[in-house]
Amino acid sequence: MIANFGYKDGSGEFFITIDTDKCNGCGDCIPVCPAGVLEVRENEFDPLAEDQMAAVKEEHRKKIKYSCAPCKSDKSSGSEPCISVCELNAITHSW
Numbered sequence: 001m002i003a004n005f006g007y008k009d010g011s012g013e014f015f016i017t018i019d020t021d022k023c024n025g026c027g028d029c030i031p032v033c034p035a036g037v038l039e040v041r042e043n044e045f046d047p048l049a050e051d052q053m054a055a056v057k058e059e060h061r062k063k064i065k066y067s068c069a070p071c072k073s074d075k076s077s078g079s080e081p082c083i084s085v086c087e088l089n090a091i092t093h094s095w
């Protein structure tokens with residue numbers, strides 16, 4: 001399923017989306033994130049899932065625009081470290 005983490009406000013929509021059908025919880029996206037935004041946890045959306053999944057940490061969900069700002073300032077969309085490292089293409093961003 002599609003798990004969206006983030007929010008929208010007057011300046012736009014800021015969501016990191018994890019496709020839990022693709023994500024196998026490998027954890028490759030964790031160490032490449034300079035802001036410590038991501039974690040691997042139990043799949044809260046599908047209790048029957050065997051794999052864990054990547055998720056945005058609770059403390060970043062309401063400020064993700066700012067947490068991710070260093071990656072967004074000098075890179076074109078889609079080249080962020082978390083997106084680039086994921087071989088399963090399980091991560092997308094809305095902005």
Ligand code: SF4
Pocket residue numbers: 018022023024025026027028029030040053054085086087088089090091
């Ligand atoms: S790198 Fe991709 S498959 Fe691995 S935990 Fe992160 S989102 Fe999931």
Ligand code: SF4
Pocket residue numbers: 032033034035036037038067068069071072080081082083
């Ligand atoms: S865009 Fe950068 S700061 Fe945001 S989750 Fe991905 S690697 Fe981490």
